[in-house]
Amino acid sequence: MIEALRKKAEELLRSNTVDVIYGYGEGSTPERTRPVFITKPEDVNKLIWNKYCVYNLTTYLKRQESRKLGKPAIVVKGCDAKTIVVLIKESQIKREDVYILGVTCNGVGEPLATKCKACDVNTPRIYDDLIGEKIENKEIPFDERYAELDEYEKLSEKEKWDFWQKQFAKCIKCYACSSICPLCFCDRCIVDKNQPQWIDPSAHPRGNLSWNVTRAYHLAGRCINCEECQRVCPADIPLNLLNKKLAKETEKNFNYRSGYNIDDELAMATYKEDDNQDFIK
Amino acid sequence: MEKTLKKENFNSLITGLKDQGYRTIAPKKDNNLVTLDEVQSADEIHLDHVQTNNSIKEYFLPKTEKILSYTLEKNKVSIEEPEGFAVKSVVFGSRPCDAASLPIMDKVFNWDCSDKFWVERREAITIVTIACDKCDNYCFCTSVGLAPDSKEGSDVLLTKISDDEYLVETVTEKGEGLIKGLETVFSDPVAGTPDRQVASVEKKFEIDKIKPWLDENFAHKIWAEFSMKCISCGACTFVCPTCHCFDIVDECTMSKGDRVKNWDGCQFKMFTLHTSGHNPRSTQDQRWRQRIMHKFKYYVEKFDNILCVGCGRCSRVCPADMNISEMLEIIATEENQKE
Numbered sequence: 001m002i003e004a005l006r007k008k009a010e011e012l013l014r015s016n017t018v019d020v021i022y023g024y025g026e027g028s029t030p031e032r033t034r035p036v037f038i039t040k041p042e043d044v045n046k047l048i049w050n051k052y053c054v055y056n057l058t059t060y061l062k063r064q065e066s067r068k069l070g071k072p073a074i075v076v077k078g079c080d081a082k083t084i085v086v087l088i089k090e091s092q093i094k095r096e097d098v099y100i101l102g103v104t105c106n107g108v109g110e111p112l113a114t115k116c117k118a119c120d121v122n123t124p125r126i127y128d129d130l131i132g133e134k135i136e137n138k139e140i141p142f143d144e145r146y147a148e149l150d151e152y153e154k155l156s157e158k159e160k161w162d163f164w165q166k167q168f169a170k171c172i173k174c175y176a177c178s179s180i181c182p183l184c185f186c187d188r189c190i191v192d193k194n195q196p197q198w199i200d201p202s203a204h205p206r207g208n209l210s211w212n213v214t215r216a217y218h219l220a221g222r223c224i225n226c227e228e229c230q231r232v233c234p235a236d237i238p239l240n241l242l243n244k245k246l247a248k249e250t251e252k253n254f255n256y257r258s259g260y261n262i263d264d265e266l267a268m269a270t271y272k273e274d275d276n277q278d279f280i281k
Numbered sequence: 282m283e284k285t286l287k288k289e290n291f292n293s294l295i296t297g298l299k300d301q302g303y304r305t306i307a308p309k310k311d312n313n314l315v316t317l318d319e320v321q322s323a324d325e326i327h328l329d330h331v332q333t334n335n336s337i338k339e340y341f342l343p344k345t346e347k348i349l350s351y352t353l354e355k356n357k358v359s360i361e362e363p364e365g366f367a368v369k370s371v372v373f374g375s376r377p378c379d380a381a382s383l384p385i386m387d388k389v390f391n392w393d394c395s396d397k398f399w400v401e402r403r404e405a406i407t408i409v410t411i412a413c414d415k416c417d418n419y420c421f422c423t424s425v426g427l428a429p430d431s432k433e434g435s436d437v438l439l440t441k442i443s444d445d446e447y448l449v450e451t452v453t454e455k456g457e458g459l460i461k462g463l464e465t466v467f468s469d470p471v472a473g474t475p476d477r478q479v480a481s482v483e484k485k486f487e488i489d490k491i492k493p494w495l496d497e498n499f500a501h502k503i504w505a506e507f508s509m510k511c512i513s514c515g516a517c518t519f520v521c522p523t524c525h526c527f528d529i530v531d532e533c534t535m536s537k538g539d540r541v542k543n544w545d546g547c548q549f550k551m552f553t554l555h556t557s558g559h560n561p562r563s564t565q566d567q568r569w570r571q572r573i574m575h576k577f578k579y580y581v582e583k584f585d586n587i588l589c590v591g592c593g594r595c596s597r598v599c600p601a602d603m604n605i606s607e608m609l610e611i612i613a614t615e616e617n618q619k620e
Contacts, residue, residue: 027602029418034602035510055601065509065565172344172519172544179514180600192551200532202345202541232600234334234516236314 001103001132005075006044008101008129012073013041018099019070022060024053031110035060037069047075049131054108056226058083059182061093073099073128077108078121078137082224082259083182085126089266090222092185102127104135114240115227118145126262146248152241168208170235173201177229177239178215183222190214216242221250221267224259282457284449284467286439291323295373297463303407304370306340308333317375326374331417332592336522337372337379341386341402344519345543348398348529352537367401371459373409378422378590380410380434382522388584389525398542407459410435411447416480419593421606425488427590429480441478448475485606486613488587494616495578499570503615507608508569510601511548517595517603518546523576523588526552547571573608 009021025036025046033052037060038044057074060066061084076084081102087093102124107116122135155163175191178184191199191211199214200207215229216239223243230240251257256267286294295305299321307326309318315330317337350361383403390399412430413420422428432438436456439447449467451457460467518524528545531538545552548569553562562568580588589605596604 028596028604028607032602037509059512063512063565065505174515174519174546175549176512176514176516176600179512197530201528201530202532202543204345207345232514232516234520234598236312
């Protein structure tokens with residue numbers, strides 16, 4: 001599979017189809033990989049693929065530094081590919097701006113990442129080239145897809161509040177969660193706006209609550225569950241629990257799954273006169 | 282002064298400290314992390330780790346703190362200064378690299394003015410370090426002039442000499458005072474040379490090669506190449522025991538407010554944004570360069586110290602696997618090739 005990936009990457013660079021490959025390379029330890037940006041065909045051997053390829057590399061589509069390298073081909077897993085769908089739907093990129101090197105995937109992380117436990121996109125649903133043997137995507141029932149919320153949803157309102165107070169107390173306001181998020185692409189985030197100051201920058205209970213809740217709400221109906229925010233959090237806050245809960249509510253109320261079908265209308269950014277939700281009229 | 286301390290006496294130590302009015306901060310396990318946190322008994326103390334997730338810094342320079350409160354009434358401004366922020370404490374079981382960060386930071390906090398929050402906490406807190414008996418790939422203390430059993434910044438140094446016993450060496454008068462107040466907890470060392478269990482941390486680069494290269498290579502292409510994967514978050518600077526930049530904000534209404542000091546970091550693009558809209562460090566290569574330059578050039582020129590203790594935290598937590606010692610190895614190699 002690695003050979004096929006390298007061969008394809010070399011071909012894309014040699015034919016000038018793309019200017020750069022965003023892929024995975026060897027990391028600091030054998031249990032870690034890191035993003036690499038390959039611009040020369042002779043460097044394609046730096047590309048690897050293994051179970052430690054957890055990153056969602058589409059986040060580099062929002063960064064001016066990587067964008068300057070030119071048109072990219074991005075190595076994406078099925079989950080990551082959903083990001084590209086959202087970015088296209090939200091007019092951040094055009095389909096032709098990016099070459100999708102889809103990889104089939106049986107799960108990443110050691111132990112297996114939570115996001116992989118109910119995966120129904122082992123084969124990406126959108127790609128230009130597919131690397132690896134095609135895996136038949138399973139249909140996974142609604143309840144099973146949101147099973148990680150079962151314990152959380154049993155908590156009372158007070159218990160939920162206490163849980164999040166304890167979790168958010170750990171926040172150090174490094175903003176790794178939003179920096180890594182491919183869908184947190186605002187050039188100037190609301191936390192950076194200080195006239196007026198909407199969100200207290202201080203890492204005290206009020207500041208931490210307003211930041212973490214705002215971050216999650218801005219991703220409601222948009223988050224594709226790549227779990228990157230949770231992976232990178234140096235304070236080990238289970239951020240994806242919030243994202244997942246909001247995704248569940250969105251699916252329940254609007255029958256919408258972010259990034260799943262490119263033809264679906266966005267749940268939070270579509271206006272219709274015959275909208276079946278009363279409050280919007 | 283040399284003593285020994287049995288692990289079974291840790292609890293008497295913590296209780297003894299409590300009786301003397303000390304708050305104890307020690308490594309504690311919380312889910313997947315080991316953090317320096319307040320403990321009530323020795324049962325909570327976790328010792329089987331390489332490095333705590335948070336650094337000792339937050340007990341001297343908290344992530345957020347109120348530096349004054351004010352009220353405005355007609356033409357009158359009243360200011361209230363906070364009190365009681367310097368809590369008499371012992372940090373027990375932090376690593377030698379963390380302790381070494383304190384005298385380095387003393388220089389900046391006592392430079393053009395004396396930062397009372399830092400200085401008073403330094404007086405109130407005693408540091409009892411435990412030498413590292415293990416390390417990982419990210420540790421590089423030996424490359425920045427330290428060691429897994431360095432005494433810099435510690436008041437007392439503990440070194441493991443058997444599975445259940447530590448050698449206790451006092452480093453400062455403050456440390457000596459602490460031990461003397463708790464004599465029953467400690468024993469006299471037995472004759473002979475104790476078997477010190479200290480990790481062997483690989484030396485990755487020659488620190489002497491770093492600054493000369495930085496002096497010459499402000500515009501080198503490596504800054505952009507190496508930092509392409511960086512996502513501009515603040516994780517590295519916030520877990521760093523020597524990064525000390527902060528921002529001051531007023532949290533206020535029309536008539537009253539708090540002036541608050543918060544950690545800030547040079548990797549954020551807002552960090553250097555001018556009111557005019559101009560940003561002298563508008564791209565990530567400039568910000569990454571700043572982090573390296575500040576630690577290994579500017580601080581050395583100003584205070585004659587490297588602003589890094591080789592704890593490796595920045596590299597462990599980096600979302601994109603930016604590895605600082607790898608960068609420094611590349612620099613040292615480049616410098617060698619020049620010769």
